[in-house]
Amino acid sequence: MKVAIVEDDINMRKSLELFFADVKEIEVVSFKNPKDALKALDDSFELVITDINMPQMDGLEFLNQLNHKYEAIVITGNASLNKAIESIRLGVADFFQKPFEPELLLEAILRTKKLLEFQKKQNHSTNRNSIKNKKENKQGFVADSKALEEVRKIAYKAAQTDASVLLLGESGVGKEVFANFIHQNSSRAQAPFVAINMAAIPEHLLESELFGYEKGAFTDASAPKAGLFESANGGSVFLDEIGEMPLGLQAKLLRAIQEKEITRLGSAKSIKIDVRFISATNVNIQKKIADKEFREDLYFRLQTIPLEIPPLKERKEEILPLAEWKKDETIKQYGFENKTFSENAKQKMLEYEWYGNIRELLSVVERAVILSDGAIIEEKDLFLEPKQAKKEKxxxxxxxxxxxxxxxxxxxxxxxxxxxxxxxxxxxxxxxxxxxxxxxx
Structure with a gap:
């Protein structure tokens, strides 16, 4: 496989040249700027690895000029969120934040090589369009809005890579739905999707649950047990409420992400794992970093692709479709006669601010269906308090x-x-x- 590396930093360029010199499957040709690369690239190349911030020509403009002719991987030291998102839109297969281990870049290149070989066998084109034409799996989404569609487009592009994704947004916006969407639209869709809520597992049990343990690791460890990371092998791990992870365990998680290996409690032997990490939080991670409660290096590894999910108040078009869906599901669950929302109830739901987002909406609708009398769900059945009154309570x-x-x-x-x-x-x-x-x- 012939690979072009476009990197203006001579130290980084030379170190990558030296590393790949011993890799037989890959032929590397390096360039110090995009203009030189554009002149030399031909049909013999299959993959381009490029920095983003470079003199003469920005890495994103370079990718734009390539027009999806080659697979692409981005390496960068200080890309902004907008540039990271734009690189995904341009069809980047992987995204690495400097500093990174060359072995991880090699794994990404070999994955791309395998994908191209598969596409050739299937008589598909070797450009990114073959991936783009894959039908999007929208399982888990009940309603649509312009704001949701924009975020989902980025999530779908991210799903085509193995890059770590950090889902951001208020509590109840649907972060787990997005995590599952990314998994279902990835090459790992047939493998396990393991969701872990960091805030729900007691601190003294969290390490053994995540990493597993050997017999005799502690008093009740009568037999070895694989952890959740091992059980997700080949698939995806969703780390919900990642901001609540104890500081003492963060170094082990960082190693699992960087080195793709874990160590069970009570063992000195490393176990290789092959998982994709998706995380979510509704807390201010930057403040936790400033307060020395969260490792900055772990944060950078988790948010290769940060994805902000807008609150429900910015997705008003979804409110009534979601309410109708939950109403019908609740009627089916409890065997009720059919019920409908009054116009006043619909208007009230549209005007309400839903500071608990989708989770609050679904809870309110379920309660209204259960407690309402007759076939019409009225405004009074929703029991919606003004936001200020609720906050005061x-x-x-x-x-x-x-x-x-x-x-x-x-x-x-x-x-x-x-x-x-x-x-x-x-x-x-x-x-x-x-x-x-x-x-x-």
């Missing part, structure tokens, strides 16, 4: 909970275990609430 509940935790901790002399038992919650949940309410212990 939530704030009051939070204030009371915070005060209760402070009093219990004081009575227990800040013994977290005793306080957790009195409050009837797991110690990990208590720690989370202590951090949330900024309680000094």
């Amino acid at each position: 939530d704030n009051k509940i939070a204030s009371l909970e915070s005060e209760l935790i402070r009093e219990v901790l004081k009575d227990c002399d800040n013994n977290l275990q005793n306080a957790a038992e009195i409050l009837g919650m797991q110690i990990d949940v208590l720690k989370h609430k202590i951090a949330k309410y900024k309680i000094n212990v």
Whole structure:
């Protein structure tokens, strides 16, 4: 396979030349700028690896001029979000943030080589158009809007690569639906999709759940057990609420992403894994990095392709179709007679701000179907509170909970275990609430 490397940084260019010199399957020709590359590229080349920020010509303009003639991989040190997204639109197969391990780039090249060989066997064109013509699997999406379609287009392009994706957005916008969409539209669609909620697994169990353990690793480890990463081999892992991952485990996750290998608890032996990582968060990761609660290097690895999912208030066209779908599903689930929304109820749903997004909408509709009398669901059946009133109620509940935790901790002399038992919650949940309410212990 003949590969062109376009890189203005002489140190990076030479180090890649040296690394690939010993790889028999790949012939590398390097160029110090895109203009030289454009003059030399011919039909003997199959793949182009390019930096983005270069003098004379920007890497994206270079890709644009190539017009999908070659497969492409981007390597960059400081690409903006817009440039990262634009590179995906231009059909980039993979995206690497500097610094990176050359072995990972080699894996990406070999994947591309395998894909091209498969396409040739199927008598398909070797350009990106053959991938673009693949039918998009929209499973999981009930409604459409302009804002949703824009994000889904980028997600679909991202799905054609193995790059890590970080899904951003408010709670309840449908991040897991997007994660599953990316998996279903990738080459890994027939392999497992494993969703893991970081906030739902107690901290002391998280490591063994993710990485697995060997017999005798701890008191109850009577037999070895594979972790969730191993069970997802060949497929995709969705790390929801990644911002809640304990700092102590982040180094192990970074190694799993970078080196594609994990180590079980109680073992010194590394196990190779082949998984695609998709993560999601609704917290401010940058603030957590500033507060030394989240590793910056891990953040960069997770957000090769960051994807911001807009809130429901920016996707108004979806509200009524989603409400109708949930109504029909609830009627079917409980065996009710058919029901319809009144015009006032529809108008109320369209005007409401839905600060809990799709999750709140579906919950409200299910409740309305169950509690409404007769065949018409009225506005009163929705029980929609004004946003300010709801916020005030939530704030009051939070204030009371915070005060209760402070009093219990004081009575227990800040013994977290005793306080957790009195409050009837797991110690990990208590720690989370202590951090949330900024309680000094």
